[in-house]
Amino acid sequence: MVFGRSERAKARKRRGASEPLTLKILVAGGFGVGKTTLVGAVSEIRPLRTEEALTEAGRPVDDLAGVEAKSTTTVAMDFGRITISDELVLYLFGTPGQDRFWFLWDELAQGALGAVVLADTRRLADSFAAIDYFERRHIPFTVAVNCFDGAEEFPAETVREALDLDEDVPLTLCDARARASARDVLVGVVEHALAHSAARREPATT
Numbered sequence: 001m002v003f004g005r006s007e008r009a010k011a012r013k014r015r016g017a018s019e020p021l022t023l024k025i026l027v028a029g030g031f032g033v034g035k036t037t038l039v040g041a042v043s044e045i046r047p048l049r050t051e052e053a054l055t056e057a058g059r060p061v062d063d064l065a066g067v068e069a070k071s072t073t074t075v076a077m078d079f080g081r082i083t084i085s086d087e088l089v090l091y092l093f094g095t096p097g098q099d100r101f102w103f104l105w106d107e108l109a110q111g112a113l114g115a116v117v118l119a120d121t122r123r124l125a126d127s128f129a130a131i132d133y134f135e136r137r138h139i140p141f142t143v144a145v146n147c148f149d150g151a152e153e154f155p156a157e158t159v160r161e162a163l164d165l166d167e168d169v170p171l172t173l174c175d176a177r178a179r180a181s182a183r184d185v186l187v188g189v190v191e192h193a194l195a196h197s198a199a200r201r202e203p204a205t206t
């Protein structure tokens, strides 16, 4: 059967109306900060993980200080999906934490709306590299401090100063294991990134 243009246009409109917007969000931060945990906590699809047991060979490279309980490491990336509403679905890409996989970051960052950098107050410096990466590329990002049990709690302002964050970078506390908390973090990234891109479209006229 041959449809005329208007039939096709109508069909496209119908399809368009039922298709949610899909956005890509990166989940970054140092080794052992909770990236795999966060993606796993919210993802509706079984997270695609490429974890491998930490091997003796990797041990000198994968700095385990402070994450002694960790016996697996993400080799390539975590991948997950979360439906925020009928209109919005997020695809999550966890960035590899180890320096030796930095070559993957530029590929992962392609087409990303924004990112969240997870931080652990016991090892803040581990998240410096991720923050630098997004700052340099002008990719909007937020920082979420993953509150590990036993880690000292610092006021957000203290963490912000220690990370030398720009004022307009949102900083929140989270529990990467809790679905609601992880979801809030991701909604925060979307809101920040959308505000950021709106601000870029309408530069302040001074």
Ligand SMILES: Nc1nc2c(ncn2[C@@H]2O[C@H](COP(=O)(O)OP(=O)(O)O)[C@@H](O)[C@H]2O)c(=O)[nH]1
Pocket: 029, 030, 031, 032, 033, 034, 035, 036, 037, 038, 067, 069, 070, 074, 097, 146, 147, 148, 149, 174, 175, 176, 177
């Ligand atoms: N207590 C506590 N443990 C966590 C939390 N988030 C992650 N973990 C644990 O910390 C370890 C490292 O987390 P993981 O998600 O693998 O870190 P990644 O290297 O950033 O992917 C794992 O053993 C997690 O179970 C948290 O919020 N609280």
Ligand SMILES: [Mg+2]
Pocket: 035, 036, 037, 073, 074, 078, 094
């Ligand atoms: Mg991981």
